[in-house]
Amino acid sequence: MRLSVVERAALLDEMEERALAFLVDQARSREYVPVSMLRSRFGFTEKEANVVSDRLFRLRLVSKQLIMGEVSLKPTFSGLDALAIKDLIRRKVVKEVSAVIGEGKESAVYLGYSFNDDPLVIKFLRIGRSSFKNARKLRGLPEREPWIILSTESAKNEFETLDCVKRNYGNVPTPYAYSYNAVVMEFIDGQPLQRVKELQEPKKVLDAILATERVAYVECNKAHGDLSEYNVIIMAEEPYVIDWPQAKKDEWLLERDVNNILGFFSKRFGIEEDPGWALTYVKGEA
Numbered sequence: 509m510r511l512s513v514v515e516r517a518a519l520l521d522e523m524e525e526r527a528l529a530f531l532v533d534q535a536r537s538r539e540y541v542p543v544s545m546l547r548s549r550f551g552f553t554e555k556e557a558n559v560v561s562d563r564l565f566r567l568r569l570v571s572k573q574l575i576m577g578e579v580s581l582k583p584t585f586s587g588l589d590a591l592a593i594k595d596l597i598r599r600k601v602v603k604e605v606s607a608v609i610g611e612g613k614e615s616a617v618y619l620g621y622s623f624n625d626d627p628l629v630i631k632f633l634r635i636g637r638s639s640f641k642n643a644r645k646l647r648g649l650p651e652r653e654p655w656i657i658l659s660t661e662s663a664k665n666e667f668e669t670l671d672c673v674k675r676n677y678g679n680v681p682t683p684y685a686y687s688y689n690a691v692v693m694e695f696i697d698g699q700p701l702q703r704v705k706e707l708q709e710p711k712k713v714l715d716a717i718l719a720t721e722r723v724a725y726v727e728c729n730k731a732h733g734d735l736s737e738y739n740v741i742i743m744a745e746e747p748y749v750i751d752w753p754q755a756k757k758d759e760w761l762l763e764r765d766v767n768n769i770l771g772f773f774s775k776r777f778g779i780e781e782d783p784g785w786a787l788t789y790v791k792g793e794a
């Protein structure tokens with residue numbers, strides 16, 4: 509039987525979790541960690557070290573490789589997800605992780621519940637999963653940054669950007685917390701803009717999106733970087749801009765974001781906004 513990552517996280521005991529966290533901590537210096545390092549770090553006997561690594565391996569939270577004759581371990585994406593789940597539950601941010609609601613190129617998005625039983629969203633980033641080098645190049649990141657670092661730093665960036673934009677009254681889901689590669693935020697119960705055929709006041713919606721991009725750029729020093737009709741959710745005629753892990757200060761990205769969204773509103777709703785004016789506006793110069 510294939511267990512979900514949530515079930516596998518629940519099966520992890522404290523020692524296994526600490527060992528897995530240690531492997532993740534090592535990611536900057538080595539991809540695979542020899543089992544002997546686990547032994548010296550935690551004072552395990554050989555047998556104890558083998559039991560812990562076998563459990564992690566059977567739960568598919570690590571992969572194994574023989575390196576210079578020694579069994580060595582590397583966390584998998586599920587391993588990172590499991591650590592985030594454990595931590596978020598312990599911190600009482602999340603009570604329950606439920607169904608998958610989105611599986612993107614670089615993330616898995618789950619619906620979950622808070623300890624007050626309010627729905628929330630847990631987004632697990634998987635940056636560098638499919639085309640490792642490409643993802644890095646697109647983001648202008650150094651060539652050999654490991655995926656664990658890329659994914660955890662992207663989660664932190666998404667959380668901090670959402671937090672700053674929200675505090676400055678931009679239209680984004682309220683962020684609640686982040687941990688490892690996961691960001692927890694408000695669940696927006698709506699539809700992606702791409703699927704919305706009609707709006708009462710499309711111009712107002714476009715303005716709210718541009719105002720959000722402006723707040724992000726002027727107050728938080730970040731251009732969204734991937735703004736499109738797929739990354740805006742409409743709930744009760746209000747737009748919410750999602751998907752900020754790649755946000756960074758970059759005038760070229762800002763211009764591309766603005767052109768993308770103006771192009772969509774022109775095609776779908778016949779709204780013509782002057783791109784020159786819009787760019788000056790989001791830069792905070794108008």
Ligand SMILES: Nc1ncnc2c1ncn2[C@@H]1O[C@H](COP(=O)(O)OP(=O)(O)OP(=O)(O)O)[C@@H](O)[C@H]1O
Binds near residue numbers: 609614615694750
């Ligand atoms: N806060 C939220 N509330 C409701 N649904 C959300 C929320 N965040 C994400 N989703 C859903 O999950 C999907 C993927 O989220 P997001 O765009 O942040 O990640 P992604 O990795 O870029 O995915 P994709 O590659 O599909 O764009 C969204 O299209 C949306 O359907």
Ligand SMILES: [Mg+2]
Binds near residue numbers: 612739751
């Ligand atoms: Mg997206």
